[in-house]
Amino acid sequence: MDTNSPKSKEQFVHSVFESIAPKYDIMNDVLSFRRHKAWRKFTMKKMNIQPSNTAIDLCCGTCDWTISIAEASQTGNIVGLDFSQNMLDVGKVKVDRANLDRQIELIQGNAMDLPFEDNRFDYATIGFGLRNVPDLKRTLAEMQRVVKPGGMVVCLELSKPTWQPFKGIYYFYFQKILPMLGKILVKRYEQYKWLPESLAAFPGRYELADIYREIGLKDVQAYPLTGGIAALHIGIKER
Known part of the structure; x- marks a missing residue:
């Protein structure tokens, strides 16, 4: 499918995550060599969240990071936003299981057009989602808009190794092996073939x-x- 236009990319990415939601956590382990939890x-640790801090977690997916942020904040309001209702x-099952449903609010929405006023949150985070949005600069600008002056904009994302031979090994895994694992583990080849393509165009x-x-x-x-x-990228909104 042609994903060159922003609208086409948005529709395709939405269909990808709607379809892989039940097996997303398993494939996250495969995708990251089981390193995503350590990352x-x-x-x-770098965020150093304090009790009562507030946050919005964009492209929150199945909410692992959203839950970690809520646990660190203890009492602060945490919003998890994703465009995939299936994710x-x-x-939500995880949030309810952790007894955090009163602290965490889950919203279906667009990361490029956040439904919140300026200067609302102490943190805006996005984990493994920025490469999937049609306009990453607009998404980061929205994250900056909704954090308070002095607030933190945080992006944890797959990137591009720069040293050989690891670079060559990684790209072979990502481009050749990963789609086949997607086909075997979650019966989704095209969706996981698209993931390396999304990284190729990512800065x-x-x-x-x-x-x-x-x-x-x-x-x-x-x-x-x-x-x-x-x-990991971290930036501070000017006071």
Whole structure:
């Protein structure tokens, strides 16, 4: 399917995540070499969330990170937003199981057009979702808009390794092996064939840091994770 236009990409990505929602957590392990939990733990340490802090977690998927943020905040209002209702349905089961349904609000919505006023949250996060949005700069600008002055915009995302031979091995895995695993494990080949294509068009670690600065975020930090196959980007909204 042609995903060159923003609308086509949006529709295709929506269909991908609606269809893989029940097996998304399993494939996250496969996609990240089972490292995504360690990456999230590192990210949470860098965020240093305090009791009563508020946050919006974009492209929250099945809500693992949303729940971690809520647990760290203890009492602060946490919003999980995703455009896939099927993903949110899986996430809601987890939220209810963790007894966090009063603290976490789940909303079906568009990351490029957040239904919140300016300066609302202490944190805006997006985990493994920025490469899927049609306009990543607009999404980051929206994240910046809804955080308070001094608030933090956080992106944890797959990235592009820069050193060989690891780079070659990783791309072979991502482009050749991963789609076949998707076909075997969740009976979805085309959807997981699309994932490496989404990464190919995504900016590298330094380019994304430059975009952070371009939209006006300050004190931008970019951390490579596991040889650069993922990266954490943090920026602060100007006070």
